[in-house]
Amino acid sequence: MWFVNQLEGESSAYTIDFTLRLIGNLNVKALEQAFAEIVQRHEVLRTHFEIKNNQPVQVIDPNMTIALPVVDLQNLPDPWKQVEHLATAEACKPFDLANGPVLRVKMWQVATDEHILLFAIHHIAADGWSMGILIGELSAYYRAFSTGSSVELPKLPIQYADFAVWQRQWFTNQVLERQLNYWKQHLTGAPPLLELPTDRPRPAIQTFRGGTEQLQLDALLTQQLKKLSQESRSTLFMTLLAGFVVLMSRYSGQTDLVVGSPIANRNRTEIEGLIGFFVNSLALRFDLSQEPTFEGLLAQVRQVTQNAYDHQDLPFEMLVEELQLERNLDRNPLTQVVFALQNAPTSPWDLPDVKVEGMPSGLDSVRLDLEVYLWDAPEGLGGFCSYNRDLFDAATITRMMQHFKTLLAAIVDNPHQPVSLLPLLIEQERHQLLVEWNDTQVDYPQNQCIHQLFESQVERTPDAVAVVFENQQFTYHELNCRANQLAQYLRSVGVGADVLVGLCVERSLLMAIGLLAILKAGGAYVPLDPEYPTERLSFMLEDAQVWVLLTQQHLSDKLPKNQANTVFLDEIWSKIAQNSQENFSNGVTASQSSECDLH
Structure with missing residues (x-):
């Protein structure tokens, strides 16, 4: 501190x-x-x-x-x-x-x-x-x-300063070495940051501006979580922590992550009645890379937490120093999120003739990116999530806590399911994604083909970007010109109505050009995935009686050698351009055709 x-x-x-x-x-x-x-x-x-x-x-x-x-x-x-x-x-x-x-x-x-x-x-x-x-x-x-x-x-047997002196003396070389060795083994190579998606970029210096979102689980879900904990020989904290780890992994996309958890560290009777700073932070690392079920993850959480309890005396700040972690003013070292189930003994206010009511705190500070605290009560588990307002909006945290509750409900319903498949979305979000946002029905003209609809769009927005692949892109006008060029070439080699043309190219701009060109030439498009085995591609070509095959030179080894009319697009494009320039009057329908740059 x-x-x-x-x-x-x-x-x-x-x-x-x-x-x-x-x-x-x-x-x-x-x-x-x-x-x-x-x-x-x-x-x-x-x-x-x-x-x-x-x-x-x-x-x-x-x-x-x-x-x-x-x-x-x-x-x-x-x-x-x-x-x-x-x-x-x-x-x-x-x-x-x-x-x-x-x-x-x-x-x-x-x-x-x-x-x-x-x-x-x-x-x-x-x-x-x-x-x-x-x-x-x-x-x-x-x-x-x-x-x-x-x-x-009761008389206090020691004071906090006595504990501080004793702790330094107790950390002899042997004790210190044993604790350090465990934590170094546990945390070496751990990711320095839990990269949760934030609403704003992380500031260069933390300001600790905090917000709070309440969290309440009903009595039935609380009872189900307790039952699952008993059946799996785990504590309620371990079950809740495992659920929180799944939430953080799903949000961050990380399968190797570190979550902080405070521990009272009052494991000696002499200090149980002392006011003082005894709490320690445990950095708990979890591995979800093997797609565990929730039961499997819970077993891992149980082992990790038990090992951490056996080595809980090493102060967190000493661990940070020994690991030689770089201090950054924009975040806390090693752990940026904390999860805790509070079980510290509490005392009720008992002032004669005075009624005591708690009021909201005037503080709006938070120490980490995210802190979740729960406690058990007759009406169910309750608590709150404190969050950094420089990083998250209130609506984001509200949604995150709803996802946490959904996740916990799914866990008690089927703890055998892989954690990557456990649902997060509430019913309203599922309806929004699957129904509202998927309502893409549009009335199209019934007397026009796909390539003709595309040509209409070319006329409306010729300079708008039509297709992007990696660092390349075409406008509608550019894509239309190249498709026209290839379509003219296909017509020159006999492609027309009822003629099947295979397209076997890797994902690229050529794929868009080839598909449009086949339709413009009047042919039928036969998709061929270059990842398929050669035997499968041979069968498809023979079964469909493909007349022309459009492909790329480096894919030739995967294609049958006896396929007639194979066109390697990446080799003959200059010939196609020249041919389309010389024979442009062969009847291919194409918007802005006279303006196409054939080179």
Whole structure:
């Protein structure tokens, strides 16, 4: 966190904030005392970070106090509008890690019995698990101070600084080598970027401008996902993660991809009750190149996650350094998307005589391209997707989350299906693609052939581009001229009504010329795929009694040697042009024929 702050500068991207509506007989003094006690109980909340001897160090303030200022907005004509603006500005204010504090609290009074409370903590001092601890302890202290009772919280055996020292000592050469070896083996050669299709180009420097899209799965689908997890000896998180990996692979087109997932990293009893930054990011790499079924992918996800849990202690930033990944200001290293199923213990707000309601956060920041967080509830799995607004529109993320739900429903319906065939589209999109956008019926003149309709288009738009192949293209006029030239040559060798002409050329502009020329000459077009076996091509030529075969010289080895009237288009084009110039009056119908450039 400190390094990122130095690299990217001060921002609100790593701020954890709560905005609460407190309704009732609030004891402001008791709340202020409760915050003060928590700050004294947890050293990390009164820690700032200085540079000494060119190294960052934790500096703990032994006597830091915390004030809870209350701004009275009751006399304003629209206090709610004011408080919304003020709370957003306060939440977005960056922290000064070098001087502290890392915790801010502010309160606004909008009515006699109504207050708005904001408290914000920099991520360097707390994580998601810490919020449950803070809420539980704040409620306990407030109850004690507001009622005059006592509170007995279990004594903290260590502080965060103790953990930091222990972690460095524990990472001996042997432990560090074992963890590093695993992650290096797992991630060497991994793609540096998950290339999701974005609505806008990636900016040169991240701005962390975030948006949020809610996600809700109904109780039935949630129960089906849990049942599938049990039957496959997997956790619910593994099943959901596997579904998310399929979604990311289908969106990006990548079969080798890395997805980040946070882990609480509180695997020792001494740190379970500490506020602090313990969470670690796991970089999980998956391989879908062998077209696995969902069951097969889930087995891979189970193995990858279990291995990652066995090596979860290596800090993510140390891994990035050891892999010597290039730092780019336009994206995060190694992982740009995160998926998590939240299971950290939570505590309800319990303030006597005060009703507590959560309010939308004033922050609009996001740390990565895409972050999806889910949690289990009686009504089903719920959560949200945070996304970078510099890259994605809200409608794109809404559609992506709908596809995720469709995908999960298809997974529980048929987990044996290859992941590449699992449906993504909702019914409305399927109807749009298959019916609405496929409604291409057009009324054409019944007394004209295809080549005559083409000639009419030549008259309307002669200079418009008609056909493109790689770096070559023809306008309608150019294509028509060349087709006329070839058609005249075909007429000179006997092509007319009821005469079958084979066309065996690779995909190219010659294919378009040849098809039109055959029709203009009055013949019938017989398509011959040069990828077919020679025996198959011989049978087709003999069975159709093809009179003339149009092809290319380099395909001659694939064609029967006894085929009469074989024309190699890439060799005799100059002869065709000359012949058409000399015999242009042989009756071929062609728009703008007198204007054709035969060379």
